[in-house]
Amino acid sequence: MGVDIGVPGVVASRLETAVNWARKFSLFQYPFVTACCGMEYMAVACARYDVSRFGAEIPRFSPRQADLLWVVGTVNHKLAPHLARIHAQISDPKWVISFGVCASTGGFYDNYATVQGIDKIIPVDVYIPGCPPRPEQVLDALMMLQDKIQREKWDGPRAASDVAPAIAAVPA
């Protein structure tokens, strides 16, 4: 982002609100699905939980057509360069959701093979704990991301406070 739109402040802030509103309800997802969490991702995307109600419709399987990267499942050192490359291929503005503990921290795979959290490779916007998280929790995370997108400021790409990652609540 960081667009210099050359209009007075008040107009810019209104435009900001409007564009952010549009962005948060038209998230094009790229599911980077590797492991078990993919099963829950399927459940979220299908009829019962229906992620498209939140403006995140059909997944796109090309990073060029997506702006929301879901990293769903364990990422190991063999796969890490591929993930970094896919993240680089998504054009700005882009957001990343880390789906499940393996993607967030490596989970209980603390060994030679597994990357201890994808934030060692790419920046993350929302972390979802759970192994795998329940669909409700995933929807909660998506709404958190939408809040975050709405709050984004255009002076500078993203204010540091906005970049600070959120963590989806664990249901009681």
Place this chain on the structure above:
Amino acid sequence: MNRAIADALAAAPERGVQEDVMVLNMGPSHPAMHGTVRMVLTLDGETVIKCDPEIGYLHRGFEKQCENATWSQVFPYTDRLNYCSPLLNNFGYALAVEKMLGIKATDRCNYIRTILGEMARLADHFTSLGAGALELGAMSAFLYAVEARDHIWDLVEEVTGARLTVSFARIGGLKEDLPANFAERWEATEPRLWDVIKKLDQLSTKNRIFMDRMMNTGVIGADEAVSLGFTGPVLRSTGVAYDIRKDSPYFAYDRVDFEVPVGTNGDNFDRYLVRLEEMKQSISIIRQCLKGLPGGPLNVDDPHIMLPPKELVYNSIEGMINHFKLIFEGIQVPAGEVYSYTEAANGELGFYIVSNGTGKPYKLRVRPPCFYFMGGIDRMIEGGMLSDIIPTFDTINMIGGEVDR
């Protein structure tokens, strides 16, 4: 046959094959490769001359991790092997350790394991068929299949408390008994599953596009399949009726009546039909087990293996020490080695275990059915069209967690 075509193409310089071939990289982040497999393909036009599958993109050190966990701590790791049917992996591992300890689970436990295992098999086949149809362009079949899977998961959740990664088995038993109203809940769920099976059948089996994509693609012969170590629905589609549930029955499979469906051609369509038929058999097995569900104790009565009930742990010193020792030191498994095998949704799921007499496994090897499918998939793909890779890859039901561990 496919191999013959591929050889002929590769050895035909007059057609200019060697000049015109294209090397194409497919995956690992490709929707049809399930995110964890890469295929380096050599193409002549649209015909695949050579296929070199590369796996390991989901290798997360299962064996190393298990060597550093107690025998009971291994259960959560087994959940995540074949994550379409975690219960079957749980039970397979429990059976292996029980074989090592020389104990037999109780009758009631065996019946419940059979019921839950068949439910997991149903969920696995629904996922496999639904995703397979989706990748051939049939979105509606996928939506129905996932809905059916959610019905099963609702039941699984009522029993185990988790939707997917359940860790429900224990060495020598189960975490809990079935809830009191389980039979009624199953009665309510079963017609819904039949409904979806019927819908899948109607949407796919006689669908011209589906048939054209599936029939005579990904063909493998029976002898070759056996030599490649294929098991499960993929082997049965070639006409070899190898099903561990029948050949060396475990749990309650020797007390229920079911059939092993086999195919004839060993192609994708046969594998699809075998899975569809197996789902019907699974429902029948669950019905029979619920009917014959015996009473009696659920877990083996051995304080060296089973955790004491919570009242004893909190209120008596013996109970607490027992609990403490089992949790911290683990179940003491006598030294030795054992290979135990069960029929998981994809085929023979074997556990080769070596113990050195302590609370942790010295070696815990999983024999994953999918690993051997991936080792032989080049023979099913080479000589075929590029587009045939998608149904072939789907009907072998490659599961990353199991292949790469």
Place this chain on the structure above:
Amino acid sequence: MSRAALDSLVAAFPQHILETTDRLGDEVAIVAPAGLLEIATWLRDTPAMAFNMLSDVTAVDYLARNPRFEVVYQLYSVSKKHRLRLRVPVGAETPSVPSVTGVWLSANWAEREVWDMYGIRFEGHPDLRRVLMYEEFEGHPLRKDYPMQQSQPRMDLRRKERDAVEEYKTLYVDKLAQARKAEP
């Protein structure tokens, strides 16, 4: 049932069979590496044996023992429905056994995995390279002397978890603030 198979194996190759056991109902033969190929072919081709499926190949690292490794083959006969396990002891220096890829096709990938995880070479294997780990990986992770948490990343990893925030700050926010300050 497979006790008979084990007995006839011992009768046929007394010079290569080091030991047999049938503890816990699993028939096991410990085979000298020199006789492995001959025994494998015999087991597959003899009608009374008909072990036409090699279910699994793996290895065990007995660090303190000599010989250190043991390669384990699980055999199954689809027609006879019996099983047999072969164990082949392998020494620690340049561990290697003959490959059985010529006997059973499934040995191809299974032996690649054993090479990858334990570093045991299979002589005569057509394509012995890593299968689960990547080519740059050094060492063999399932050996008992490989530390569990010693990873070998293929790319530079961020040191701190919140590096994402830091990076954006230094790259964009701070730079922008400086640029604004520099404006007349």
